[in-house]
Every structure is written in C-alpha cells, then in structure tokens.
Amino acid sequence: MKRNPLVPYYLIMVLGLVLVFFLGIKGIGDAKEIAKEKEGGAEQVEEFDPEQYANTSCISCHGENLEGQGSIPSLHGTGLSKDEIADILANGQGGMPGGLVPADNIDEMAEWIANLK
Template identity: 35%
Template sequence: MKRNPVIPYALIAVLGITLMIILSFVGLNQVDKVQEGHGEGGEQQQEEGGGEGEGGESSSANPEQIFKNNCASCHGSDLSGGAGPNLQKVGSKLNVEDIKGIITNGKGSMPPNLIQGEKKTAVANWLAEKK
C-alpha cells in the first residue's frame, strides 16, 4: 500500500495552526500585564533610572525633563510646536487649571493623561509661566 504524500504536510499545517491559536490566547492574557507595567511602573523606572536631578532631586521636581520625556515629540523640545501647538507663550492664554485640564482630558489629537499626579501639576505650573 502506498501512503498519501499529502498527509505529512497536512499534519504539519494543522499542528502549526493549532500552535498559533494556542500562543495567541496565551499572548492575550499577557497584554493586560504589559500595559499595566508600561503605563505606571515603566515610566517611573525610566525616569528614576535616567533622571538627571541635581543633589538627589527626583525627576518630578524637574518639569522640563518631564516635558522632554512625554511632550517634546509633538510640541518640540523648544516648545515651538510641530505635530502639536506652539507652547512658547501658552501662559498668556491659559492658566494653570486650564493647562491641567488639557493634560488630563487631552485636546484635538492629544491623548489624555500622558502625565499624572504631581508631575502634571509641575508641568502645568511651568507652562503657565511661559508668557
């Protein structure tokens, strides 16, 4: 009796498809863990490790560094704008509470909550001084 030459290839294909489905379900369970680690701990670890605070200051005391890490890609490192609006004189148009509201809720294409807690307050105060 001759064997069908397609059967080994069919078995390999079925095994491969089954493996992809199983790995997809395993990966779905890990997405939440990765997002949690990236959203909270990931930023803190990066800033603590790479913070350039003087005399042991935390990076939360340096709003310029927080801005560069989180906002400069859209607003420019010199606040001149780019994908986001120019912020060089934002303090003459908006007060601290307005700026905090925009950071919290986002505006236009800006996503909400890029900065949270005391870092948000520090950046809002720093931007409000730009007049």
C-alpha cells in the same frame, strides 16, 4: 604523556562551588538591605522636574523647543491659565491624549507650561 579527561570538569566544578559560596554571601548582605528598604529606612523620593519631563516626553510632538509643529500648538505663551492647562494634561484636548503626565505631577507641569515665555 596522557592527560586525565576529567580535569577540566573538576576545575569547572570547583569554580562553580566557589561562585555559589561568594554569591551566597553577597545575597545575605543584599537581603539585609532589602529588609531595611521594606521597613522604609532607605526610602528615596524622586523629585519631578517639569522641564526634564518636557524634554523627554513633549518634544516628540511639540518640537525640539516646544514651539509646535504644523497643527500641534506651541507650549510657549499659550495664553491659558494654570487650571486650563492642568485640565488639558489630565483629560486631553484635540489630538493630545490625557494622562501623559502622572496625575501627582499635573499641577507642577501646568505651572511650568503656564510660565513658559
């Protein structure tokens, strides 16, 4: 019994056409959703969480509990005002570079650090 060597290629072609058809339909639905987002209908504003930001960004230098490591100071009980902390976050000081915290969130982060005990 001889098999036709083109059958697998025909099956692959049919599968490809079916995928193109269904992915095209999916794309039409996504296009409507994208258009709605561009109009501002599905706009989502993500809130800044200073504690979460500190746990992801600051612990690499200031230690797991933000209590400092070696020459790097602790963030607990700094004795600095909110404005002084905001200035350090924006411009840097010593070994800490400025601009690590997004500019829009510096005040929130400074207040959170100022209130750490």
